[in-house]
Amino acid sequence: MTRLALEQVTDFADFTKGKDLKEFFKQADSNISSQNCLSDVRLSPDGRHIHVIVRQPKSGLMTHDKYQRAPLMQCQKHVDLVLTGKVSIVDVIYIPQSKPEDGTSVLGVIFENGRVEFWKFLESRSGWHLLQTVDLCKSPRAKVISVCICQNFIIWCEERPPSENSNTVSSNFRFCICKKNIEVNEGGVSLGNVKIALHNNPRYTTISSGDLVYLLPDMRENSSMGVSKVFLAWSPEHDIFKVHSTCCCTLMKSSSKESDFKRLVTDCIGLLSTINPPDICGFSPTGCGDLLLLLSTGWVCIMKRDGGLRNIYKLPDNCLSASGSQNSLNIYNEILALTIGRTLFLIDTTCGLELERISLKTEGLLFLNTLDSHSPQMLSQTGLFVVTQNPKSSPTLSEDLSALLVEAVFEEACKYYQQRSLSSTQLTVEKLKKGGMFQAPISLAAILRDYLSNQKTKTGEKHSTGQERLMSSLESELKSLVLLEDIKTSMVKASEKDLENYSESLVQQEICRLLSGELERENLQYLNGIFYLFPTFSWHAIQAVLHLKCNGEGLLSSKAPADLWKIILKPVQPTANSAHCNGQQKHSAVPVFELLCHSIFKFQPSSLPSFLELAQQQSSRSSKSSWGYGMKESSESLPLYKRALTVLPCNGTYQQLEVELLLCSERPKAIMQALRILIKQGQWVQVVQVAERFCRQSPLLNKEIFSALLCEVSQHRDLDPYLDLLWTLCPEDMTVTSILNIVLKNLPDSTQNSGPFETHGNQVTTGLLKPLLRKVLQRETKPSQRYADILQSPTVPPLTPPRQPKGLFRDAEQKETKQRTSSGSQVTCQARLV
Secondary structure (H helix, E strand, O other): OEEEEEEEOHHHHHOOOOOOHHHHHHHHHHHOOOOOOOOEEEEOOOOOEEEEEEOOOOOEEEEEEOOOOEOOOOOHHHHHHHHOOOOOEEEEEEEOOOOHHHOOOEEEEEEOOOEEEEEEEEOOOOEEEEEEEEEOOOOOOOEEEEEEEEOOEEEEEEEOOOOOOOOHHHHOOOEEEEEEEEEEEOOEEEEOOOEEEEEEEOOEEEEEEOOEEEEEEOOOOOOOOOHHHEEEEEEOOOOEEEEEEOOEEEEEEEOOOOOEHHHHOHHHHHHHOOOOOOOEEEEEEOOOOOEEEEEOOOEEEEEOOOOOEEEEEEOOOOHHHHHOOOEEEEEEOOEEEEEEOOEEEEEEOOOOEEEEEEEOOOOEEEEOOHHHOOOOEEEEOOEEEEEEEEEOOOOOHHHHHHHHHHHHHHHHHHHHHHHOOOOOOOOOHHHHHHHOOOHHHHHHHHHHHHHHHHHHHOOOOOOOHHHHHHHHHOHHHHHHHHHHHHHHHHHHHOOHHHHHHHHHHHHHHHHHHHOOOOOOHHHHHHHHHHHHHOHHHHHHHHHHHHOOEEOOOOOEEOOOOHHHHHHHHOOOOOOOOOOOOOOOOOOOOOOHHHHHHHHHHHHOHHHHHHHHHHHHHHHHHOOOOOOOOOOOOOOOOOOHHHHHHOOOOOOOOOHHHHHHHHHHHOOHHHHHHHHHHHHHHOOHHHHHHHHHHHOOOOHHHHHHHHHHHHHHHHHOOOOHHHHHHHHHOOOOOOOHHHHHHHHHHOOOOOOOOOOOOOOOOOOOOHHHHHHHHHHHHHHHHOOOHHHHHHHOOOOOOOOOOOOOOHHHHHHHHHHHHHHHHHHHHHHHHHHHHO
């Protein structure tokens, strides 16, 4: 197991040569009140410079670099010299270069009176150098409240001086949102004209996140009309405003035509009187258009750029009120770091699970280093810290695995007994452990503890004869249980590189476990979920569990035991039928055989017919047992080939594979279905091959195949090259009359307006049928086997027959002569007819 820990960065001494970390904060303590040591901290994008904005008791800026340079400002001396010591610093921002190859970003120091100083750190000159100074605001009486950088715009909230006739209500709406285009080039920083995006708005804090700017209300001022219940999301590029609230989704959307705040929120005034959203206690941009919020209810949530609000984590009750107002939060990859007072929370944003809770000696502020955005970093009075993963001292094997397995045994037993209980009382694990009513889980837990303790020590006293037999009989099951827990433990502390291997091993273990016993409905649904979530791992697990191997001829072989095949080939749901496509059923889980066929079809479709043959062999070997695969075709016991066909799509794109599955079944109906598909596709070579292969199976199938092909011969001439082979397949009981009846019934319709000498190349001719009819006539006129001994001349004369009265012999001879004469005349008439 691994745990998250807070470790101090050892190379912090590289900042500001000649001063260590303690001296830096000692100097900060002399200028900042003890109640809130750090009011604001900024880190440069490359992580080389730390800027501490000092607001109380006097304003100033402290900068620490990793290079020796002349100080940017000598505490308050530089500020007092330029701004007479009364103008405070609002914020510092970094403006990226227009071309990345131009070097480091430019630092902008924004003062409350709208004055901006642009500085750049030049390593060659060993320090910071002033590039230029500009004014953001047009009016000298205007004040900058907040500022941010969004793409190529510098955006700020500006406070206009109140007019003489303004009242208290209107004075709360004396602010406006302004923007300017900004560009950094070799000559310096160029700014565009001022554009006012929003008029008459309350005091807002501007926060940039991706291509959006969030305007959050200042909770220190009680504004009327309930405008503090909402905040705005603004796209500077498209000038689109959206009104959001912390208790619901987007309230309203406005285009760039509306730039007055009062008109903007007029449409949702009625809704504002009905909602009571929680206050915003903390916030942090995510960089992709989302905004992380800490609400007064204790919930940490994320406002998506589309207006959706998703809760992530709920703080303990009274945590915010007990810790004061000092907090900071940020997202690092998928980890949410949150400091409340002197406690650091680390939360998994994907599931809201608390990963770690770390106590701090002093309050700290979180920041994001763009060079290492995956690790939470924090600055406090005692140093610069980073969150790392340290191996946790794990308990011994017997303590860890025994506790996990015993708990799993009782949970499974609780579920088992609850399903079979007639009482409505909820059964819990504690009742099973303390009640003593059910001895099975208690006995199994004791067996597991004993097995694990002996496995750890490898020595000890010999068990009694009965216990030895019990442990030997349970050896395989116990090993699989321990191996499964080992894999789960390894997955928790595995790296991303090794996680895939552990996942594949875990899937194989689970599939092997599920197929080792009778599959109930819940286990079958669980198996379906495994195949759905991990299709590749499930395919590999099938090959390993069934020991599937392919020989040189492309046929599959398996060394799996018969009991495993019994579970695979047994239909679980009686409603399983071939009407569903792709092996999907809406109201029931897919049986095991269909799951395997679907997996083979997805990853190796050419092996599906071979797998069907292998399954049919295993079924035929056990047909005399109690499996019951020799039953009639019904909805309760479909043949395997029909179950395999359910995994094929219904759009007919895999008709060749469908033909192979039908032929593999070797059932007359399936063979005829495959033959009709081939005839419809015009695959005459395969049609003849199938006919030649299966006509020898049974006389009935032979007659049905020959009749179907004779119908095709009478309709077109595509089978002309194969007529000699087809005539050899004529059944023994076919007569000339039956052949002619089939031909006449299936002749194509003649053209109504055909001329007297018009030829029809698609119709069958008498010349084509002459070899077949001659063969059948010869077979009909062939002498009966009854008199074959008379037509032959034996070398040894036959024995003398017994004497009979003359009258009886003469009558029998005359009668036989009449029969021969009548049969000869009948054959002659048929020959003349043809």
